[in-house]
Amino acid sequence: MAATAATAGRLLRLRAAGAEGHWRRLRGAGLPRGFLQPASADGDAAQRRQVAHFTFQPDPEPLEYGQTQKMNLFQAVTSALDNSLAKDPTAVIFGEDVAFGGVFRCTVGLRDKYGKDRVFNTPLCEQGIVGFGIGIAVTGATAIAEIQFADYIFPAFDQIVNEAAKYRYRSGDLFNCGSLTIRSPWGCVGHGALYHSQSPEAFFAHCPGIKVVIPRSPFQAKGLLLSCIEDKNPCIFFEPKILYRAAVEQVPIEPYNIPLSQAEVIQEGSDVTLVAWGTQVHVIREVASMAQEKLGVSCEVIDLRTIIPWDVDTVCKSVIKTGRLLVSHEAPLTGGFASEISSTVQEECFLNLEAPISRVCGYDTPFPHIFEPFYIPDKWKCYDALRKMINY
Amino acid sequence: MAVAAAAARVWGSSRGLGRVGLLLLRQPGARGLARSHPQRQQQHFSSLDDKPQFPGASAEFIDRLEFIQPNVISGIPIYRVMDRQGQIINPSEDPHLPQEKVLKFYKTMTLLNTMDRILYESQRQGRISFYMTNYGEEGTHVGSAAALDNTDLVFGQYREAGVLMYRNYPLELFMAQCYGNVSDLGKGRQMPVHYGCRERHFVTISSPLATQIPQAAVGAAYAAKRANANRVVICYFGEGAASEGDAHAGFNFAATLECPIIFFCRNNGYAISTPTSEQYRGDGIAARGPGYGILSIRVDGNDVFAVYNATKEARRRAVAENQPFLIEAMTYRIGHHSTSDDSSAYRSVDEVNYWDKQDHPISRLRHYLQSCGWWGDEQEKAWRKQSRKKVMEAFEQAERKLKPSPNLLFSDVYQEMPTQLRKQQESLARHLQTYGEHYPLDHFEK
Numbered sequence: 019m020a021a022t023a024a025t026a027g028r029l030l031r032l033r034a035a036g037a038e039g040h041w042r043r044l045r046g047a048g049l050p051r052g053f054l055q056p057a058s059a060d061g062d063a064a065q066r067r068q069v070a071h072f073t074f075q076p077d078p079e080p081l082e083y084g085q086t087q088k089m090n091l092f093q094a095v096t097s098a099l100d101n102s103l104a105k106d107p108t109a110v111i112f113g114e115d116v117a118f119g120g121v122f123r124c125t126v127g128l129r130d131k132y133g134k135d136r137v138f139n140t141p142l143c144e145q146g147i148v149g150f151g152i153g154i155a156v157t158g159a160t161a162i163a164e165i166q167f168a169d170y171i172f173p174a175f176d177q178i179v180n181e182a183a184k185y186r187y188r189s190g191d192l193f194n195c196g197s198l199t200i201r202s203p204w205g206c207v208g209h210g211a212l213y214h215s216q217s218p219e220a221f222f223a224h225c226p227g228i229k230v231v232i233p234r235s236p237f238q239a240k241g242l243l244l245s246c247i248e249d250k251n252p253c254i255f256f257e258p259k260i261l262y263r264a265a266v267e268q269v270p271i272e273p274y275n276i277p278l279s280q281a282e283v284i285q286e287g288s289d290v291t292l293v294a295w296g297t298q299v300h301v302i303r304e305v306a307s308m309a310q311e312k313l314g315v316s317c318e319v320i321d322l323r324t325i326i327p328w329d330v331d332t333v334c335k336s337v338i339k340t341g342r343l344l345v346s347h348e349a350p351l352t353g354g355f356a357s358e359i360s361s362t363v364q365e366e367c368f369l370n371l372e373a374p375i376s377r378v379c380g381y382d383t384p385f386p387h388i389f390e391p392f393y394i395p396d397k398w399k400c401y402d403a404l405r406k407m408i409n410y
Numbered sequence: 411m412a413v414a415a416a417a418a419r420v421w422g423s424s425r426g427l428g429r430v431g432l433l434l435l436r437q438p439g440a441r442g443l444a445r446s447h448p449q450r451q452q453q454h455f456s457s458l459d460d461k462p463q464f465p466g467a468s469a470e471f472i473d474r475l476e477f478i479q480p481n482v483i484s485g486i487p488i489y490r491v492m493d494r495q496g497q498i499i500n501p502s503e504d505p506h507l508p509q510e511k512v513l514k515f516y517k518t519m520t521l522l523n524t525m526d527r528i529l530y531e532s533q534r535q536g537r538i539s540f541y542m543t544n545y546g547e548e549g550t551h552v553g554s555a556a557a558l559d560n561t562d563l564v565f566g567q568y569r570e571a572g573v574l575m576y577r578n579y580p581l582e583l584f585m586a587q588c589y590g591n592v593s594d595l596g597k598g599r600q601m602p603v604h605y606g607c608r609e610r611h612f613v614t615i616s617s618p619l620a621t622q623i624p625q626a627a628v629g630a631a632y633a634a635k636r637a638n639a640n641r642v643v644i645c646y647f648g649e650g651a652a653s654e655g656d657a658h659a660g661f662n663f664a665a666t667l668e669c670p671i672i673f674f675c676r677n678n679g680y681a682i683s684t685p686t687s688e689q690y691r692g693d694g695i696a697a698r699g700p701g702y703g704i705l706s707i708r709v710d711g712n713d714v715f716a717v718y719n720a721t722k723e724a725r726r727r728a729v730a731e732n733q734p735f736l737i738e739a740m741t742y743r744i745g746h747h748s749t750s751d752d753s754s755a756y757r758s759v760d761e762v763n764y765w766d767k768q769d770h771p772i773s774r775l776r777h778y779l780q781s782c783g784w785w786g787d788e789q790e791k792a793w794r795k796q797s798r799k800k801v802m803e804a805f806e807q808a809e810r811k812l813k814p815s816p817n818l819l820f821s822d823v824y825q826e827m828p829t830q831l832r833k834q835q836e837s838l839a840r841h842l843q844t845y846g847e848h849y850p851l852d853h854f855e856k
Contacts, residue, residue: 146659153629189614190597327828
């Protein structure tokens with residue numbers, strides 16, 4: 019039984035090795051000669067699968083939290099979980115396949131270190147996973163639930179929206195499930211298609227009582243995840259899966275917190291405000307460089323970090339300064355979270371605006387497979403929207 | 411023959427496994443999930459050359475094509491202690507509870523009944539917005555509540571007020587919640603009958619059905635096990651709610667994660683207007699338990715001693731062995747689903763009268779009390795007067811109290827109030843300064 023599980027585990031790990039790993043296998047690494055003709059060296063561009071649409075930009079090594087170590091995003095998550103289980107004896111981690119380390123390796127080593135009663139698999143049932151997590155949290159213990167892909171969070175929607183979010187309010191603060199955190203891989207990954215690419219934050223933004231947090235990098239991920247776990251409200255932590263291996267930077271070994279509901283201005287500017295979260299932050303960072311280089315336009319780049327409750331003040335303060343706002347996310351345009359930001363900013367900063375607020379988002383379609391390069395709000399679409407705003 | 415044997419394996423499993431369970435009793439307080447559950451160690455293979463190796467099932471091969479026939483004609487038998495006249499049938503099953511305790515059973519059930527009548531009427535008169543009665547199911551509440559420890563955590567659905575009443579939740583607080591007045595522990599946020607009490611370990615009721623099953627119950631039970639709390643969690647739900655996906659999730663998790671939990675199903679024949687014949691085709695809810703690997707029993711829910719005995723034994727073993735138990739209490743919903751329902755639209759008055767007159771948990775217990783010499787007509791008359799007076803007093807007081815301040819509309823969404831919400835709160839305050847006359851502010855605290 020253990021042997022089969024281990025083999026299955028190895029297969030799963032291979033499958034989940036991430037965008038570049040998969041790509042390497044498809045390009046013929048390891049196949050016997052003569053079995054398939056390898057793609058020609060200078061390759062028809064149409065035949066070769068695409069490179070990533072962004073370049074991860076690591077932040078400078080943080081100096082104020084002690085010794086750091088090179089970590090990618092999934093290792094930063096493991097580190098945060100390790101710190102949590104070490105500090106808090108009530109903390110447990112559960113979900114599908116977390117015991118062997120998880121399909122994205124976020125929980126590797128934790129079961130061996132902390133025991134089978136603290137890191138364990140559940141049956142394949144998201145409504146059960148979240149419901150179960152709420153129950154643990156109601157008793158005051160710390161529950162860290164994993165939903166294998168954000169695309170599969172919907173069976174748990176009732177438990178999250180009708181139960182977790184409302185627990186404290188409806189009981190008059192007699193009961194709460196604040197010590198619940200739900201983590202889930204999120205966002206496009208190059209080949210995920212309809213059911214491995216979704217960004218469902220907008221569904222949850224409409225739900226008072228929970229917090230929704232999305233990091234852009236390993237350092238951000240660890241600090242924000244620790245804050246979510248320690249926060250006294252139920253939190254959903256979406257992890258950009260395309261960054262799990264691609265994003266590498268120096269991350270403190272010891273625990274540290276990054277505050278929730280605080281956006282970060284990662285680059286100051288004077289002409290346009292660019293807002294995004296998760297992977298898309300790296301896209302708009304590049305757009306900011308392009309704008310400076312090609313148009314002489316100075317961009318202020320903001321990583322929103324917490325979707326709800328969101329940091330209205332930081333965004334408005336920036337727009338009052340620049341007069342122009344561009345918000346970008348992979349999720350579809352209609353009803354996406356950019357709508358909320360846009361609506362609030364036009365209420366608060368109407369007279370400061372020099373141009374209509376621009377939203378550069380996914381199209382109003384399910385997330386396609388082969389058409390992903392056309393679907394995503396890449397740097398060219400963002401650049402073009404920015405250019406139009408400047409010339410308005 | 412083979413079908414019967416196969417069927418017996420399914421139906422008989424609840425009894426057989428019970429004995430096995432006893433043999434493989436765990437040490438109380440053992441935290442080990444290290445050992446696999448006793449039930450997985452049962453089957454012993456014979457020395458056939460090609461025995462099955464499948465990880466997914468522990469079974470032998472069969473070379474005859476046979477479908478297992480679900481047995482709904484003679485389903486799982488219904489455990490009872492008293493007959494319909496309140497006489498003990500098998501003396502060895504009599505729990506021999508002391509007079510004081512049995513009187514508490516009786517008084518709780520009748521006080522609940524009285525409160526139900528008065529609050530139902532108050533809704534009809536427009537004094538509260540909504541109400542749900544517990545007529546006919548008082549035995550399920552009191553029998554089970556009495557078998558638990560006071561600190562055992564209770565997750566209910568909405569028709570378990572008797573559990574709270576047994577734990578001495580005062581009439582004043584029942585009324586406060588229904589009226590949503592300043593004394594309501596829930597701060598006026600929910601519809602009537604959505605009670606909750608931290609002190610009495612009764613988790614606040616929520617309207618969505620069955621959500622309490624995985625959540626509340628299984629997760630809370632798992633945490634109790636980890637904490638070595640020697641506590642059980644009990645989770646109540648109706649036969650209708652048992653159709654929800656959350657019920658399936660809860661049962662499966664409880665069994666695989668070995669949680670000390672009692673699943674208590676009140677099968678009262680109707681989910682609003684939907685009779686059980688339209689709710690399920692199998693043998694009720696008890697028959698589902700073995701499918702999950704859960705020890706299960708069906709009891710006469712109108713027999714308070716049967717409910718008591720089953721819950722008591724389930725509690726003892728759930729805590730000792732860290733495994734779930736499923737109790738299906740057969741009963742009948744004598745009242746309408748709620749004040750928004752008129753059940754004469756879908757069932758006959760004769761049917762309702764049968765249960766009200768011939769098989770009511772309160773009358774059966776009264777007959778038992780009378781035959782013990784612990785109750786009589788004089789006491790009945792005095793108690794009816796006294797309980798009605800208590801309820802009326804609490805009711806009148808509740809009605810006179812103010813509602814909580816509108817500021818409480820905004821708190822407890824999060825532990826701390828977010829900036830944007832505070833702005834909304836301020837905006838309402840400003841609005842009321844100008845337009846306050848159009849709002850019922852006189853009935854609310856400032």
